[in-house]
Amino acid sequence: MELNEGKAIRLRDLRKSFGQTQAVAGVDLDIADGEFFSMLGPSGSGKTTVLRMIAGFEPPTSGTIELAGKDVTRLAPFERDVHTVFQDYALFPHMTLEQNVAYGLKVRKVPKAERLARARKALADVRLEDFGTRRPAQLSGGQRQRVALARALVGRPSVLLLDEPLGALDLKLREQMQVELKALQREVGITFVFVTHDQEEALTMSDRIAVFNQGRIEQVGTPAGIYERPASAFVAGFVGTSNLLVAEAAEQIVGRAGTYSIRPEKIRVLREPVVAHAPEHTTAVGTVAEVVYLGDATRFLVNLDAGGQLTALQQNLDTSSEDVAAYRGARVGLQWHQRHNFRVPEAL
Numbered sequence: 001m002e003l004n005e006g007k008a009i010r011l012r013d014l015r016k017s018f019g020q021t022q023a024v025a026g027v028d029l030d031i032a033d034g035e036f037f038s039m040l041g042p043s044g045s046g047k048t049t050v051l052r053m054i055a056g057f058e059p060p061t062s063g064t065i066e067l068a069g070k071d072v073t074r075l076a077p078f079e080r081d082v083h084t085v086f087q088d089y090a091l092f093p094h095m096t097l098e099q100n101v102a103y104g105l106k107v108r109k110v111p112k113a114e115r116l117a118r119a120r121k122a123l124a125d126v127r128l129e130d131f132g133t134r135r136p137a138q139l140s141g142g143q144r145q146r147v148a149l150a151r152a153l154v155g156r157p158s159v160l161l162l163d164e165p166l167g168a169l170d171l172k173l174r175e176q177m178q179v180e181l182k183a184l185q186r187e188v189g190i191t192f193v194f195v196t197h198d199q200e201e202a203l204t205m206s207d208r209i210a211v212f213n214q215g216r217i218e219q220v221g222t223p224a225g226i227y228e229r230p231a232s233a234f235v236a237g238f239v240g241t242s243n244l245l246v247a248e249a250a251e252q253i254v255g256r257a258g259t260y261s262i263r264p265e266k267i268r269v270l271r272e273p274v275v276a277h278a279p280e281h282t283t284a285v286g287t288v289a290e291v292v293y294l295g296d297a298t299r300f301l302v303n304l305d306a307g308g309q310l311t312a313l314q315q316n317l318d319t320s321s322e323d324v325a326a327y328r329g330a331r332v333g334l335q336w337h338q339r340h341n342f343r344v345p346e347a348l
């Protein structure tokens, strides 16, 4: 018998078809207790379907789902120790926040005094302790999001499933909520499974990330592992911005055949098109096709003499916007440490 201790979720060869569409095409995954785990991927890659199968809203076509070592594949949603937070919070407009948060406990016949105490504690966890008697209409979007979280936490589930919970918020608020959500998760110690198509969000918040593509997982790893050692060209392109050097350009520049991923922030742009040989460095020469001043940084798109293009991102330490304009159409040298030539494994 295998030991499942410490494992919150275990998926084995999970599949789901809707008619001819294979939404999930064989997913194996282990998520540890207390992890902040993100499922990241483009629209239609199957993340939400996996989440809905874990929640019990969608029966799998085949495969198994275990929660805390117990096979729950055929159990109803309410028989599983999980709670789902959706993007459209679904709060009851006529109830106060306390009533909204306590509602699930009422359904489960928890005594009134305990209900109220737990609802207040959950509202305090999301920093809304002074808002208990308000109604949802009197709240901002971010506050409503927090009420939805409080409602999820009050039932003390072992696992919280979150489907793009920050999707409806504007960028500033979204960034603030990312930090808060991560802090909250650490505090309560509940396993979070977070679905997003936003790679920055996944990189910021997660202990580990699974990158989905066409119903399959292409890579599971820590944010740094996925960013620095992408397992496929797809992952390199989807997570962060990546330059892929292939075929002749790779042979000429890196000196070896294969596909290489180089992150734009690793590449230094030099004003002179002649690059002196520096030990352990890779160099190239090209013409600036496009230069974009971004405030804190400048992005260069360079047509390489060896063929292909590279994007380079430079911090604007001493650079002004006038300096940047002078680069347009200029011949430049490019240089980066050879350890940043990451060889992408061949397609799966």
Ligand code: ATP
Residues within 6 Å of the ligand: 018, 021, 022, 023, 024, 041, 042, 043, 044, 045, 046, 047, 048, 049, 050, 197
């Ligand atoms: P998004 O970020 O847009 O939600 P996703 O990665 O979560 O995308 P899913 O919602 O899991 O992707 O969908 C995966 C595939 O399954 C898509 O092709 C989708 O159209 C299809 N699909 C999902 N739900 C159903 C359904 N109820 N009936 C038919 N097809 C479905």
